[in-house]
Amino acid sequence: MLPEESDRTLNIEQTVSTAVASLALDSTFTFDELCQAMQNYRQRKLRVVELAELGDHDGICALWLIMDSEDLVLHAGSDSVLHRQQFVLHEFAHMLLGHGQGDECAVDDVLLPDIPAHTRGRLLRRQDPNSESEIAAESVADRLAAAIRASAFAESRYSEIFG
Template sequence: MNVEMTVSTAVADLALGGAFTFDALFDAVRQRRQRKLRVVELAELGDHDGICAVWLTTDTEDLILHAHSDSVLHRQQFVLHEFAHMILGHCDGDECSEVDALLPDIPPHTRGRLLRRQDLDTDTEIAAESLADRLAAGIRGSAFAESRYSEIFA
């Protein structure tokens, strides 16, 4: 897998340009997947679990549960990583078969992908984290553009 090409193609396919808001990205992901999308902080997730965020799917919606962090940027990165998995289609079709084996008693339509961001040794996780970083850069670019940062400090 050529991660850079995969990520660049995914960013281009979103058609958001080089700078965009989190809300614009949220809407693009929701429209692309043609389903309801919710993002919820779940205080029970945390470092003790080793889970930063969980992407759950049902027949009609995607749900991202993320851990609390005192840093807004850190929380945003949790969510962007899950968005990246969605954008890259990592849980479409048979891609989540490992979840089937881990959670056999949970009906297939409620299974999600439990993603541990620290396990970055697979192509899937590397691509998702790389895309999440690119998405964060686009959001930062929008914030700088809106604040005229580059005009004032350049």
């Protein structure tokens, strides 16, 4: 590994750890607990909605829309619950990492009038999955998913043992 790659990996790992710690959750938690922590962190309502048409032709798996009074995460459907969850967790990661805050977009309001300018900008920049911000977001999402899986495993083992 080149020194620059090593530094980049360390920076991303620090960023991921800081972002996850900012939620002040235990090492394991449920998806519902995470949603509540996200609302507390962002100090605004959070809605997560499946949008069946998403991803069919455009390849977009999920979108985070910053509305006037709430955060709205739209996600594509999938036969896999874990796959759908990863779509949403990736958007939560962008929230935690502060991506899309105050971003401006050069796209004319006429092209996408119903989507806020800062959201359009984020969407249009998300074309490089190897960018540092996308790698960090996916790393945060992976860390969140691992904690949710660990919580589900712990709960099922508890029920198995103690009824």
